[in-house]
Amino acid sequence: MSVGGDIGVWSVLLAIVGSALRVSTPYLFVSLGETLTEKSGRINLGLEGTLMMGAMSGYAVALGTGSPWLGVLGAGVTGAAFGLLHAGLCSLPRVNDIAVGIALFIFGTGFAVYLGKPLVHPVAPRLPDIDLGFWSSLPSLRAALQVNALLIIGILLAPAMLWILHNTRWGLKLRTVGDSADAARALGYSINGVRATATAIGGFFAGVGGAFLSLYYPGAWTENLSSGQGLMAVTLVIFARWNPINCVFAALLFGGASALGPALQAVGITSNYYLYGAAPYVLTLVLLIRTSSTKHRLFGAPSELSINK
C-alpha cells in the first residue's frame, strides 16, 4: 500500500472520529433522557420538538447572560417543562402517549422557530473546547480530538444513570413503575408521579442536547438545526436496549454513521453518500426484526411501554 493511500485512510478515519465525537453529543443526551422516560413506561416521541426548544432557549439565555453554561441550564429547564407537558397530558385517561409525542414534536419545532426568529443573526458565546489532542503535533489529530465538555459530561452521565437505576431506591421505583404497574400499585407508588419526574428529566436532557447544537456544533441558531436527532432518540434507545452505557456506544455509532458520508465525501468518495446516512435506521430495523416475536417481548424492554403491548 502506498504512503499516499495510508494518509488518505487515516485522514478519513480521523475525520470520521472527529465528527462522530461532535455529532454524537445530542444523540447521547436525547437517548439518555429517553432511556429514563421509557424505563418509567412512557414513550416520548416529542423530543425532536424539545431539542429545538432547548437549542433556541439555550441560545437566547446565552445571548442574554453572556454565559453559555447558563444557556445550557436554561435549555434544560425548558426541556423539563416540555417533559412535564407531555406527562401531564398522558396522565389523563384515554390519551395516547405516542400521539402526544407527535403533537409535541410539531408544536415544539414550530414554537422554537417562532420564538427563535430574532435569534438568527446575533452571535451568542460558544461553549468552550477541550483540547484532548494536546499531546500530538498532528494538526488533523488535534482537530479531531477537540471536544466539548458536554460530551464528557454525557459520557460520565451514562454510568451514573446506570448506577442510579440499580443502586438507589428511586431507581428501583422508576424501573418498577415502568415494568409492572401492578407491582407499583401493590407497593403504593404513584405511577403518574414517577412517570412525570422521569419524563421531565428526559426533557431536561433533550434540552441540553439542543443547547449543544446551538451553542457548540454547528454553533448557531437556525431553523433547521436538528435533522431528526430527537425522533431518532426513540429508536436509538431500542437499539441500546434501554441501557445507558449502550446509549454511549449507540450515539457514537449513529454519530459515526452520519459522519461517514460527509467524511468520505471530503476525500472525494461521493457515491452512495446518502445510503451511508441510512445505515443507523437500517441497523435499528434489522435489530428490531431479529429480536421481536409475536410470542414474547423485546429483551430488556420495560413491560409497561405501549410499543411493547
Add this chain to the structure above:
Amino acid sequence: MIGAAVWRGPEAAVLTVGAVLVALLAFGIFVAFTGLDPFAVYKVLYLGAFGSRFSIETTLTLAAPIMLTALCVVIPARAGLLIIGGEGALVLGGLGSVLAGVALNGAPASLATPLILLAGAAAGAIWIAIPAALRQFRGVNETISTLLFNYIAIALLNHLVSGPIRDYGQPLKPTSWPIPSAFMIGTIPGLSVHWGLVYGVAACLVAFVVLRQTTFGFALSILGGNLRAAQMAGLPVAALALTAAALGGAAAGLAGAVEVVAVHGAASISLVVGYGYAGILVAFVARQNPLAVVLAALLVGGISASGGLLQRRFGMPDAASTVLEGCIFLAVLGSNSLYGRLRFLQSRSAEVK
C-alpha cells in the same frame, strides 16, 4: 385504543370544535404576549385561509395531499395499527410515479397518467404493507418501524436523485429525471387548484363508504376494536390488517404521485415538506373519520396558507402556523379525556344559567 375510535357523532364534534377553540384561545393569548392584537390576528388568519379567491385556492392546494396522507393513518387505525409512515409512503409514491412516467415515455397521456398515479399508489401500498407484515408475523411494533421507514425512504430518495436517476440538467437542487410534460395533470377548470384536490376528496369519500358501509370495513372495525372478538368471529385477521395498511399506504403514495404529476414534474427533496406529519395531525383532529378528514385538512391547509399573510401583516415568523397546528393537536388529544363526561359538563353549564 386507536382503532376503537368510532365516531361518536355529536359528542366528538363538540369536543373537537371545543378543542380547536381552546387552541385558538391559547394561541391568541400567546400572540397578545408578543404585543399583537389577537383579534386582528384571528381576522388575518381567516383572511389568509379563506378570505380571498387566491387564499382559498392556496388552502385547497395544501389540503389535497394532507387528506391523502391522513388516510394513511385513518385506514390502518381501523384495524388497530398506529402508522406514522405517511411521509415515507408519499416519497415512495413520488419515486414510483417518476419511474413509471419515464418508462411510459411515448405512451398516450390518457393511458399514461392513470398508470403513473397507480404506480405511485402501488409503491406506497407495498411500502406500508411491509411494516404491517412485520407486525403480524414478527411482532415488530408498527409505529417504530414506520418511523424508521420514513428515514429510509428519504435516504433512498436522496440517493436516487443525487445519482442513479439524477437529471444533471438541474444544477441547483438534485432532481430526478422529469416525467414527460404531456403526462402532467392540470388544474380543475375554473380554479387554479390541481386535480389532486378531487382525488383527495374522492379518496376520503371512498374511504368513508368502504369503512362504513362494506363488509370489509365492518370486519376491520371488529379487528381494530378487539382482536379477540375478531378471532372469535373467525375473521382472517392477518389479511385484514395487511389490506388496511396497504390501502393507507396507497393513499399516501397517491399523494406523492400527485405532487409529481401536478406540481414538481420530478422527484426531489421538495417532496419532503411534512405532509406526512400533517396527515397524522389531521387524522387525530378528525378523530379517524374519513369525512372529517376533509374538513380537518381544510383547517390545517388554511392555517398553513395564512402563514404568509400573517408574516406580511404582522411580521410574524412563518412558524406561527405550525405553532397553532401544534396547539390544536395537543388540545384535541387532551379533549379525549373528556369523553363521556360531557353530559356532566352540559348539566353543570345548564345549572349555571
Add this chain to the structure above:
Amino acid sequence: MSEPSQVEAARVPLVEVVGMTKRFGALLALNGVSVRLEPGSFHAILGENGAGKSTLVKCIMGYYRPDAGRLLLDGVQHDIYNPRQALAHGLGLVYQHFTLVPNMTAAENLVLGQTHASPTIDWANERARIESFQRNMPFHVDLDARVTSLAAGEKQKLEILKQLYLGHRVMILDEPTSVLTPSEADQVLGMLRDLTKAGRLSVVLITHKFREVRAFAEDVTVLRGGRLVGAGKVAELNDADLAGLMFGRETVFASADRTATKPGKAALEVRSVTTLNDKAMTACDALSLTVREGEILGVAGVAGNGQRELVEVLAGQRGIEAGEVRVAGVHYDRSRKQMRRYGVHLLTEEPLQNSCVRGMSVAENLSFRNFDDGANVQLGCFVRRSVLRRHARTLIQRYDIRTPTPDARLDTLSGGNVQRTVLARELSGTVSVLIAQNPCVGLDFSATSEIHSQIITARNRGAAILLFSEDLDELLELADRIVVMSEGHIVYETPRAAADVETIGLYMAGHRSEREDLWASNA
C-alpha cells in the same frame, strides 16, 4: 423495622377487621365482613370465585379504599389508604397475581418493599443479609436470576421470601398454591405454620383447597357473595360442612324442562390437545373431550386450571401445540367458514374483553356472526345496515336487552345487558355446537334462569353443548354429564344422575386419588 435482624424483636399484633364493605359500581363485592386474627394463628379464608376474598384482603392492605369498615391492630384503629402504610405496619400480602417486577433480579425484588430505608442501596451489605436470611429458609431462589427467567413456582416462592425478608409480622397469601406442586405447597405452608407456631407470624391463607385448610389452618372463615357465611375452628368442621358453606346449598334453581333425548353422534371432539398459557407454560396437557349431539357436558373446576386456555383454543384465540379439534367428524380449523358451516357458537366470560367491541353499537355487536351473510349484503359488498338494525330490534325484544336504541354504544349498557347481547347473537342462529364459559356470572336470578332455559332449549333441539362453569349448582342443574378439570387434565367424570356436590367439590379442590376414602366416608 424491615430489617431481618429485628425479626425477633417486633411483636405480632392482633388484627381485627370490622364491618368491611366495598362496592364496585352497583356490585356489592364485600358486605360488612368481620374477621379476627389472633397473634400467631393460621387462618384460612374459603369461598368460591367472586366471593370477595381478594377484595377483603386488598381493602385491608389499602390497595382498595373500603366504603365502610375498620382495621384494628392490637385494638388501635388505623386508617390505611395506601399499601405503603400497610407495609410499614408489618402487613404483607402475596397477591393472587404476581406483583414481582419482571425485568428485575430476585435480589432487587427482595429489597423493593423496604419502607424505612436510605435512598441508596448498599448491595454488598444487602446481599450478605439476604444470604444469611436465605440460609434459614427451606427453599432458595437464585438471587441474580431475572424474574422473567423463573418458573411460576419459583416466582411464588420469591414472593413469599420477599414478605418474610421484609420482616412482616402478618402475612396474607391470596391463593398462593395455585402455581405450586402439592409437595412445594406443603413445603411452603409447612414453613409458614412453623413460624406461626413459634409465635413469629400470623398467616391468612386464601384457598379453594380443603386439604390445605385441614393440614395447616387452625381457624377458617367462609365468604359467599361478599358476605361472611361461616367461621370457626377447622377441627370442628368437616369437608362436607365447608363445601356446603362455600357453594351455598340453599340456593335451589327451578329445573328447566329437559326432554329425554338420547345423545347422538359426536359433535365436538377435543383430541389430545396441548396448549400453552400466556407465560408459555402448559395449560392443557393432551386433554381429550367428546360432546355428543343433544348433550350438555359440564366442565367443573377452579379457575386457572386450563379452562380459559381451552375455551380460547376452541374460539380461535390461542394456538394449539399438539392435538386436534374436530367438529362433526372433520378437522376444525376455527375459520369463519367452518364456524358458520357447522354452527359453532361461543358464550365466553368477560364479553367486553373477549367477544364484543365496546365502541360499536348494540346492533353492530349483534351482527358479528352474520354481517356478511347473503341476506345482509347488497351488491356483493355493502352491509345492509337497515336489515341488521331490524334484525337487532327483534333480538333486543326477544332477549330483553335493555338499551335505549339499537345504536347505543355497547359499553353504555350494564354488564348483564352486555351478556344478553352476546347471548342473543350466539343463540339466535343455527346452533349445532355451543361452547359456554361461566355464562351467568354477574347476572341476576331471572337472567340466570333464562340463560339456563335457553341452553336447555338448544340442547333439546339437538345441539352439543360444552359448558364450563365455576358454579357447581349451575352444572348440576344443566349438565347431562360432568367432568372435573384440574391442572390441565380431566380428573373425574360422572353422569349427572350420580353426581354428588361434595365429591365434585373435593376433586375441584385438588383431590386425585383419595376417591376410595371419600366413598367410604360418605357411605
